[in-house]
Amino acid sequence: MTPYDATVEDALGKLDLDAKTRLLAGRNMWALPALPEIGLASLVMSDGPVGVRGVRWTADDPSVALPSPTALAATWDPALARRTGHLLAQEARRKGVHVLLAPTVNLHRSPLGGRHFECYSEDPHLTGAIGTGYVTGVQEGGVGTTVKHFVANDAETERFTVNNTVAPRPLRELYLAPFETIVKNARPWGVMAAYNSVNGPTMTEHRHLQNEVLRGEWGFDGCIVSDWMAARSTKGAIEGGLDIAMPGPRTVYGAALAAAVRAGEVAESVVDDAVRNVLRLAARVGVLDGAPPAVAPADLPAPVDGAALAREIARRAVVLVRNEHRTLPLDPSAVGTVALIGAAARDARVLGGGSAQVFPDHVVSPLDGLRAALPEGDLTYRVGADPSDELAAAGHGFTLRAVCRDRAGRVLGETSLPNGAVQWHGDDLPAGVTHEELHTVEITGTFTPRESGPHCFGTKGIGGFRLTVGDRVLFDGAEVPDHADPFEAFFGAPVERGRAELTAGEPVEVGLRHTVPDTSGAPVQAVGFALAHREPRRDAEELIEEAVAAARAAGTAVVVVATTERVESEGFDRTDLRLPGRQDELVRRVAAANPRTVVVVNSGSPVELPWRNDVAAVLLSWFPGQEAGAALADVLLGAAEPGGRLPTTWPARLADAPVTRVTPDNGELPYEEGVFIGYRAWQKAGAEPAYCFGHGLGYTDWEYETATYAAAAGGADLGTVTVRVRNTGDRPGREVIQLYLAVPDGDTAERPVRRLAGFATVQAAPGETAEASIAVPRRAAEIWDEQAHGWRLVPGTYTAETGRSLEDVRLRNRVQVGG
Numbered sequence: 040m041t042p043y044d045a046t047v048e049d050a051l052g053k054l055d056l057d058a059k060t061r062l063l064a065g066r067n068m069w070a071l072p073a074l075p076e077i078g079l080a081s082l083v084m085s086d087g088p089v090g091v092r093g094v095r096w097t098a099d100d101p102s103v104a105l106p107s108p109t110a111l112a113a114t115w116d117p118a119l120a121r122r123t124g125h126l127l128a129q130e131a132r133r134k135g136v137h138v139l140l141a142p143t144v145n146l147h148r149s150p151l152g153g154r155h156f157e158c159y160s161e162d163p164h165l166t167g168a169i170g171t172g173y174v175t176g177v178q179e180g181g182v183g184t185t186v187k188h189f190v191a192n193d194a195e196t197e198r199f200t201v202n203n204t205v206a207p208r209p210l211r212e213l214y215l216a217p218f219e220t221i222v223k224n225a226r227p228w229g230v231m232a233a234y235n236s237v238n239g240p241t242m243t244e245h246r247h248l249q250n251e252v253l254r255g256e257w258g259f260d261g262c263i264v265s266d267w268m269a270a271r272s273t274k275g276a277i278e279g280g281l282d283i284a285m286p287g288p289r290t291v292y293g294a295a296l297a298a299a300v301r302a303g304e305v306a307e308s309v310v311d312d313a314v315r316n317v318l319r320l321a322a323r324v325g326v327l328d329g330a331p332p333a334v335a336p337a338d339l340p341a342p343v344d345g346a347a348l349a350r351e352i353a354r355r356a357v358v359l360v361r362n363e364h365r366t367l368p369l370d371p372s373a374v375g376t377v378a379l380i381g382a383a384a385r386d387a388r389v390l391g392g393g394s395a396q397v398f399p400d401h402v403v404s405p406l407d408g409l410r411a412a413l414p415e416g417d418l419t420y421r422v423g424a425d426p427s428d429e430l431a432a433a434g435h436g437f438t439l440r441a442v443c444r445d446r447a448g449r450v451l452g453e454t455s456l457p458n459g460a461v462q463w464h465g466d467d468l469p470a471g472v473t474h475e476e477l478h479t480v481e482i483t484g485t486f487t488p489r490e491s492g493p494h495c496f497g498t499k500g501i502g503g504f505r506l507t508v509g510d511r512v513l514f515d516g517a518e519v520p521d522h523a524d525p526f527e528a529f530f531g532a533p534v535e536r537g538r539a540e541l542t543a544g545e546p547v548e549v550g551l552r553h554t555v556p557d558t559s560g561a562p563v564q565a566v567g568f569a570l571a572h573r574e575p576r577r578d579a580e581e582l583i584e585e586a587v588a589a590a591r592a593a594g595t596a597v598v599v600v601a602t603t604e605r606v607e608s609e610g611f612d613r614t615d616l617r618l619p620g621r622q623d624e625l626v627r628r629v630a631a632a633n634p635r636t637v638v639v640v641n642s643g644s645p646v647e648l649p650w651r652n653d654v655a656a657v658l659l660s661w662f663p664g665q666e667a668g669a670a671l672a673d674v675l676l677g678a679a680e681p682g683g684r685l686p687t688t689w690p691a692r693l694a695d696a697p698v699t700r701v702t703p704d705n706g707e708l709p710y711e712e713g714v715f716i717g718y719r720a721w722q723k724a725g726a727e728p729a730y731c732f733g734h735g736l737g738y739t740d741w742e743y744e745t746a747t748y749a750a751a752a753g754g755a756d757l758g759t760v761t762v763r764v765r766n767t768g769d770r771p772g773r774e775v776i777q778l779y780l781a782v783p784d785g786d787t788a789e790r791p792v793r794r795l796a797g798f799a800t801v802q803a804a805p806g807e808t809a810e811a812s813i814a815v816p817r818r819a820a821e822i823w824d825e826q827a828h829g830w831r832l833v834p835g836t837y838t839a840e841t842g843r844s845l846e847d848v849r850l851r852n853r854v855q856v857g858g
Contacts (some may be wrong), residue, residue: 041260042372044536046330047315056307060296063277063286066572068563071317077182078328080639080819082321084185084285085134088173088742089390090397091127091665095136095467100456103345103398103665104131107391107643108143108169110356110661112159113683113735115775116800117172120305124176126343138229140264142433144217147644147687148193148716153518153612156391156662157641160686161717162732163213163480164795167220171530176227181334185264185322186221187231189242189253189728192215194701194708196612199269201382201703202236202856205710210237211823211830212714217250217373220612228261230322233283234269240279243270249280257474258858262320273299273408278550282313286465288365289562329697346666353663357685359656359736360729366595366635366655368677368738375594376417379409380586381622382425382631383601383641387667391643393609399665405599405639408668412676419593423586424625426618427603430497430533430571433459437549437550439484439570443469444662456579457484459497459570461553475565484569491543492575495701498535500568503554506536509547513537517554523529532605563694568644569719583625586609591632592637597675600627601641612701615827616693618844619687626650639671659683677738677770684735684775688718691729697721718845719791733777733795733844739768743849744808748815750855756814760839760852763810766803773802776811780854783835786823790833793840815839 052060058074058224066072073081086092090102105111111120115771131139143154145159174184191203191214197362205214221227230253233242234699239279242248243265253259262282270276270284273291277299284290299305313817318327322788327333339607359367369377387404390396409418433439461480468474486508487492504742506514514536542548551570554757557562590596600622606613617623621675630636630653637656640646641663653655658681663670675681690696718732742765749757762776780796782788797820801813817832834857842848 040528041319043319043330044323046327049329050079050327051311051314054078054314055476056297056300056310061293061312062317063283063292063296063313064293065283067287067288068286068467076260080324080326081386082137083135083568084140084323085136086394087127087139088143090399091130091134091136091139093136095586096462096464098398098460099455100398102134102397103349104389104397104399105339105349106353106356106400106664107156108159109660109686109765110644110663110683111173111352111828112165112686113358113661114352115165115686115798116355116686117168119355119582120169120172120723121176122343122348123352124173124178125180125340126345126348128182128340129179129343130345131760132180133506136182137326138185138320138414138501139177140187141143141186141289142184143187144221145188145191146213146217146716147191148710149699149701150645150690150693150696151613151699152193152644153195153607154391154393154609155167157395157609158170158609160319161217161688162686162795166217167684167796168205169254170217170221171225174227175744176220178225178228179334180340181324181332183228183320184225185229185231186218188233188266189230190233190248191237191710192233192235193615194584194612195610196701197706198268199234200678200706202706202707203710204238206713207822207825208727209710213716218253218796220603222257222259222843228320230259230261231265232263232269234266235481238289241269241271243281244272244275244279246279252279258550260319262316272375274304276353277305277309279552282316282651288531298690309360316396320819322741329403334666349664350666350673353660353666353671354588354679355682356663357658357674357681357736358672358685358734359681360659360689361651361654361657362733362736363655366637367675369595369675371417371676374635374751376419376591376592377413378593378596379406379418379420379599380596380625381599381601382422384420385422388601388603388641389667391607393603394429394511395609400427402665403668405668405671408670411669412672415750419589420586421586421589423598423622423629424583424584426601426622427623428606428619428620429603430495430535430604432569432571433486433572436487436489437572438486439482441469441628442481442483443472443477444481445476451476461566461573463566464734465565468566475564477555480553480555480566480568482553484549485546486549486572486576487546487801488541490574491736492539493538494541495535495573496549497533497535497571497572498551498568500553502556502568504536505552506570507550508539511539513539533569558641579621583621583628586588586625587628595632595635595637596629597637598629598640598643599639602646604641607643616645618646619679623649626654628656637675640851645687647692648691648729680738681735681771682732682737682773685730688721688732689727695726695728697724697726706749714790719794721727734846735775735844737772739766739770739772739805739841741772741774742767743767743841746839746850746852748839748852748854756817757817757854757856760797760806760813760815760841761812762841762850763808764801764803765808766805769805771802771804772845773800774809775800776813777844778813779845779848780815781838781840783837786835788833790822793845794819796839815854
């Protein structure tokens with residue numbers, strides 16, 4: 040029972056079949072229909088998880104851009120995740136959004152997963168803890184969440200059709216575990232059903248996992264929404280537990296569902312159950328008359344400074360994996376000038392590609408951050424090597440508008456464009472424009488280059504294009520689709536169409552007329568294309584030589600290396616873990632010229648670092664969000680310490696990784712590794728990664744003084760380990776105390792030799808101690824019994840290992856289980 044049951048039943052009783060089935064289908068890309076007859080306003084959803092984009096996928100409606108979920112998980116701080124949720128709820132309310140399509144709690148099964156920057160970790164316990172904090176925070180702000188993607192959506196290859204075959208035990212112990220933790224501890228108001236199938240049924244029709252496990256065993260009382268265009272069958276979806284089929288209005292619900300009920304194919308009572316779930320969600324977020332929202336306005340969290348929180352998360356997430364001779368933090372007065380090197384130092388890579396993108400009103404690049412923090416004249420900058428040779432949506436130096444016309448050339452409407460991308464979904468069109476009348480969209484404006492030379496121009500999307508620069512026509516033709524992914528027009532690579540010789544500082548007129556393809560029969564009517572651009576390409580060898588010379592002349596060299604949107608994005612998996620372009624060569628040559636070389640790795644998930652032992656320090660910054668450069672300056676110069684610990688194992692080489700397969704065979708992807716992914720698999724294989732799970736250094740030293748274990752008298756925990764640590768360094772610091780439960784000697788249960796059982800974050804000044812009590816959950820000593828279809832406690836003498844990482848254990852306690 041919930042406080043809303045009576046109101047929900049009253050509203051349900053006033054609806055006829057057509058109204059009920061209409062409510063279960065989106066009225067457009069992001070919203071459900073309003074039903075004034077019961078006082079129901081339209082419920083609006085929006086993508087996350089690093090910000091709240093709102094219903095407009097455009098840079099002229101900016102959002103706070105937070106660091107990637109891998110960065111948030113690297114803080115190992117659920118309380119910080121909760122504060123993140125407060126900010127996102129604040130952003131959602133500002134944009135009129137009621138439900139955030141986040142968090143993503145799938146696991147890093149293979150390092151090749153292209154969307155892993157959007158997930159937290161390879162470990163289900165850490166993922167569940169961070170996800171619980173995130174969901175709790177968002178919902179304390181009166182905004183719903185949809186924990187996604189339920190379930191085993193751990194790769195992007197053939198994501199719409201793949202059947203992932205997962206045995207019951209790994210399914211329970213790994214992939215379902217974060218969802219179970221979040222459902223039981225945070226009570227999310229929504230879950231998103233994934234595209235993929237699991238052991239046969241597609242997830243939007245998976246009666247066992249959605250109805251029997253999620254709702255039945257775990258007691259989930261929220262709403263299940265499909266991933267966008269994932270619902271394929273009217274009867275299969277409604278009977279399989281799916282409440283909402285998005286987007287609309289063309290879905291398998293609505294009129295199709297009403298017809299199935301009238302034909303006797305679907306019981307109306309099943310529809311009623313789904314409508315109850317939707318109305319309960321509407322009541323919780325405050326859009327159903329007669330039902331007070333779950334969080335009253337007076338009880339909302341205090342306002343959050345978005346830029347300040349983005350900066351705090353970014354610096355807390357930085358993982359210092361190497362720091363020879365205490366190179367960091369830098370003391371500018373002692374080391375002299377700093378040579379900053381790398382294309383990503385100037386044009387920061389702060390987000391992963393795909394639906395997780397938002398558009399911040401500003402981005403602080405590493406170059407901006409260090410210029411602001413260092414005395415004038417102490418910083419030099421060189422590009423060194425550019426990781427991408429692709430064009431990107433027109434940005435710096437462009438002043439653009441979009442003009443919409445009908446087939447006769449009449450202007451229907453126009454709007455400003457902060458960059459060269461047009462991404463309009465459903466009703467999200469400029470005022471006065473409709474899909475029925477729209478024939479062409481013309482991007483027009485000027486470009487003032489910052490460099491002289493041959494500038495490349497191109498297009499992104501499908502349909503007809505006419506591209507002009509000055510008085511030259513660079514392209515006049517059409518691009519036709521050659522891919523199965525309907526989102527490829529938005530996520531795919533731009534195509535170069537021509538070059539123009541331009542002079543720095545001299546404006547030139549640019550134009551791109553796009554003939555919009557007919558989308559009247561598509562599930563979603565959308566307009567998506569871009570004017571793309573790339574600055575002149577200088578000789579690569581010359582750029583590296585300039586960087587080496589700058590490094591040789593400086594006291595310290597800081598090299599920022601990065602992946603690109605074509606390496607880490609929704610829609611495809613990675614093929615290798617190498618840094619793109621000549622970045623590895625750049626690092627090697629800079630390090631040879633300056634022994635005080637610091638490398639900042641700007642990627643959302645692991646990349647190979649073949650030079651890692653040849654440089655003085657290595658910082659992993661993930662995708663650090665809009666305050667990237669300010670946070671990096673804080674860490675490099677010692678205003679804050681790097682507080683991150685690895686949430687996923689970092690391989691030295693892809694060839695060393697125990698689990699790599701992401702490509703299905705005849706539509707099926709077997710999870711042959713069972714319960715052994717991430718550090719579990721590395722331990723089983725006896726392989727050594729570059730950096731183990733949980734690894735991370737700080738700017739001070741810690742002594743682990745004592746650890747005591749107290750058994751519990753039943754319940755969800757086996758007991759509690761209380762740990763005392765002392766800061767033995769000369770500056771304040773933060774420590775992540777990690778607790779692993781190691782199995783008894785001679786264990787025959789075919790399980791990992793140790794697993795993360797708990798953790799805590801503490802702070803202490805120099806010489807001071809800090810204490811933390813960490814519960815050891817019963818689940819850490821249980822396995823899923825496939826014969827009994829339930830959890831089984833495995834008795835024996837376990838060891839609670841407390842330390843700084845998986846491989847840096849400082850203290851041990853015996854834990855007697857059963858017997």
